[in-house]
Amino acid sequence: MVDRVSKNKKRENKPSRPSEGASSRIPTRRRRRRQLQGAAFASVAVGVGMVLMGAAAPPQSSGAGAAGSTPVSQVPGMPSPGGTSGGGPMHGTAPTHTVAPLTVKVLPGGVHQYEFLIGGKLNIMTTAPASFHPLTATNAELQKYGFPLRPTAPGQLRMWQKAMAHWKSSPRPTVTVTDIYNRMLFSHSVAHTPSQRIVNGTTESSNWSGYYTDSSYNRWDAAQGSFIQPTDYSSSPNKYESGWVGLGGVNSGALIQDGTQMNAGQYGAWYEYLGNGGAGVPEINFNSITVNPGDQIYTFVSYDPNNGQAYFYVEDETNGTSQSATVDLGSDYYDGTTAEWINERPEIGSSLSQLADYGTQTWTGAQAYNAYTGNWDNVGDVTNNAIDMYSSGGQLLSAAGSLASSTSWTDTWYASGN
Numbered sequence: 001m002v003d004r005v006s007k008n009k010k011r012e013n014k015p016s017r018p019s020e021g022a023s024s025r026i027p028t029r030r031r032r033r034r035q036l037q038g039a040a041f042a043s044v045a046v047g048v049g050m051v052l053m054g055a056a057a058p059p060q061s062s063g064a065g066a067a068g069s070t071p072v073s074q075v076p077g078m079p080s081p082g083g084t085s086g087g088g089p090m091h092g093t094a095p096t097h098t099v100a101p102l103t104v105k106v107l108p109g110g111v112h113q114y115e116f117l118i119g120g121k122l123n124i125m126t127t128a129p130a131s132f133h134p135l136t137a138t139n140a141e142l143q144k145y146g147f148p149l150r151p152t153a154p155g156q157l158r159m160w161q162k163a164m165a166h167w168k169s170s171p172r173p174t175v176t177v178t179d180i181y182n183r184m185l186f187s188h189s190v191a192h193t194p195s196q197r198i199v200n201g202t203t204e205s206s207n208w209s210g211y212y213t214d215s216s217y218n219r220w221d222a223a224q225g226s227f228i229q230p231t232d233y234s235s236s237p238n239k240y241e242s243g244w245v246g247l248g249g250v251n252s253g254a255l256i257q258d259g260t261q262m263n264a265g266q267y268g269a270w271y272e273y274l275g276n277g278g279a280g281v282p283e284i285n286f287n288s289i290t291v292n293p294g295d296q297i298y299t300f301v302s303y304d305p306n307n308g309q310a311y312f313y314v315e316d317e318t319n320g321t322s323q324s325a326t327v328d329l330g331s332d333y334y335d336g337t338t339a340e341w342i343n344e345r346p347e348i349g350s351s352l353s354q355l356a357d358y359g360t361q362t363w364t365g366a367q368a369y370n371a372y373t374g375n376w377d378n379v380g381d382v383t384n385n386a387i388d389m390y391s392s393g394g395q396l397l398s399a400a401g402s403l404a405s406s407t408s409w410t411d412t413w414y415a416s417g418n
Contacts, residue, residue, distance in 0.1 A: 095179050096176040096179075097176065098175065099117075099175045101114045102116065102117050110129055112127050113127075114126070116175050118175070118284060119273075121327050122328045123325050123327050124325065124326040124327070125173040125175075125323070125325050125326075126170075127145070127171070127173075128169075128170040132170075135161065135164050145170065145324075146311075146326060147164070147313065147324065148224075148300050148311075153375070153376065156367070156376055159226070162298075163226075163315055166315070166320045168320035168321065170288075170322075171288045173287070173288055175285070176287060177282060177284050178284075179349050180261070180283040180346045180348055181274075181346055181347040182242050182255075182347075183274055184249050184255075185206040202385065202387070202388055203387045203388070205388070205389055205390070206389065206392065207345045207389060208343075208387045208389060209342070209343050209344075209398035209399055209411050210340060210342040210343055210387050211384055211387065211400055211403075212338045212339060212340040212385055213338060213368050213377065213379055213382050213383060214385055215337050215383065218334070218335070218336030218337060218371065219368075219372065220338075220368040221303050221305065222302035222303070222368065223246065223247055223301055223302075223339040223341075223367070223368045224299065225245045225364070225367070226297060226298050226364045227296075227297055227362060227363050228297070229262075229291055229295045229296075229297050229316075230262070230293065230359055230361045231293035231294070231359060232264070232267075232356050233356075233357040233358070233359055234356045234357045235357075237263070237264040238264070238354065239345075239353065239354040239355060239356040239357070240262070240263045240354070241261065241262050241343060241355060241356040241358045242270075242283075242343070242344045243343050244257045244258060244299065244342055244344070245258065245300070245340065245341055246342070247301060247302075247303060247334070247338070247340075248333075248335030248336070248337070248338060249274070249338065249340065250335075250340070251338060252276055252337075253274060253275065253276045254276050254332060255274045256271075256274075256303060257301060257342075258270065258271035258300075258301050258312045258314050259299050260297055262356055267291040267292060268285055269289035269297075269323070270285050270286055271301075271312035273327060273329055273333050274333070275332040275333040279332060279333070283346075286314055288321060289315070289316055289321045289323050290316060290319055290321045291316055292318070292319070295317070295318035295319065296316070297316060299314050300312075301313075303329075303333075303334045305331070305334065308329055308330040309328055310329045310333065311325075311326055311327075312325045312326075339379075341379065343358065345389070345416075345417065354416040354417055354418065355397050355415070355416045355417055357413050358413050359412075360413070361410065361411050363408060363409055363410075363411070364407060364408045366378070366379040366407045366408065367379065367407060368382075378406035379403070379407060380403045380405065380406030381406050386399075386400040392418075393418075395414075395417060397414055397417045398413050399411070
């Protein structure tokens with residue numbers, strides 16, 4: 001066990017939801033939904049800000065001749081629909097395959113909305129016009145083109161402005177699906193029953209290290225965080241490391257997440273959605289994002305319980321490349337009892353990979369959006385647990401240090417495992 005000063009908070013009871021007529025600052029889901037309606041999204045309540053990352057409305061069926069849609073075969077440079085085509089590996093030896101869009105809708109201003117069917121779920125990616133920039137865009141435009149909405153709280157606004165100031169363009173998306181899974185495996189290195197997996201405020205895992213917030217109810221529906229992309233110091237290939245933010249995955253199998261990954265000197269960005277009962281897909285590459293060691297990375301993920309959509313956004317602030325996706329998922333993929341900031345050795349197919357030597361990685365701005373208060377919770381200000389990664393033989397592979405602030409700490413690599 002790593003020596004660590006405990007930063008845990010006592011578990012809070014689920015707050016009661018006020019009646020519609022009650023004069024309370026805690027919005028109910030119904031009131032919150034009404035606040036977010038309206039074409040311009042200009043009257044979003046204070047604090048909602050980035051919760052519902054913008055995305056175009058769910059598309060209608062676009063058969064041949066449908067207004068506003070273009071057959072894929074007529075879009076320059078796009079592969080034909082109807083399944084997948086072979087593609088080379090993006091992350092070392094992990095196989096990938098390219099997914100062709102079902103439909104490309106042409107919107108006013110030369111905007112294209114790409115619709116992909118991945119794992120039986122509709123994924124939507126929309127390009128922004130040349131005249132667009134997120135810093136000057138309205139909330140309606142941010143929503144339309146797949147960006148986190150502008151927050152109103154000063155702390156969150158500064159973080160959002162820092163990320164959006166570096167944005168450059170929204171290139172045409174290409175989608176590849178890997179054979180890489182990021183899901184928690186509890187450590188079996190010690191004889192703990194499931195209720196004893198948390199020891200002295202630290203959870204032991206076979207493949208995760210970092211921090212997570214914890215609640216007995218669906219308290220959070222968005223998470224965000226930033227980090228400097230670490231360098232792969234591994235001396236041999238076939239070792240992987242993923243750094244990501246997410247919702248769920250600790251108390252259930254439901255997990256939505258996005259972040260970056262490295263393997264054999266290659267770097268990339270991705271998103272993933274896993275559901276209860278084994279549903280979901282492995283990593284989906286954000287191929288429009290260029291990731292290099294030393295780059296500043298911003299990650300954001302959210303879920304809207306009113307329409308069942310998940311929103312994913314990753315940006316490399318150093319070079320301004322970014323990509324977003326909106327996915328129609330449903331409640332089987334949402335678990336708001338936890339939010340996570342994780343360094344992971346993922347599964348490749350059905351086998352756990354070795355952990356790439358990432359040295360250290362410092363997380364900053366680690367926050368989760370509280371659906372009941374309308375505020376962003378700092379990880380250190382609510383019930384939280386650190387996670388340390390151990391091999392099956394009990395060797396420490398990666399550990400989270402003590403919280404340096406309410407939103408920051410450093411994860412450290414110790415060994416690759418087997």
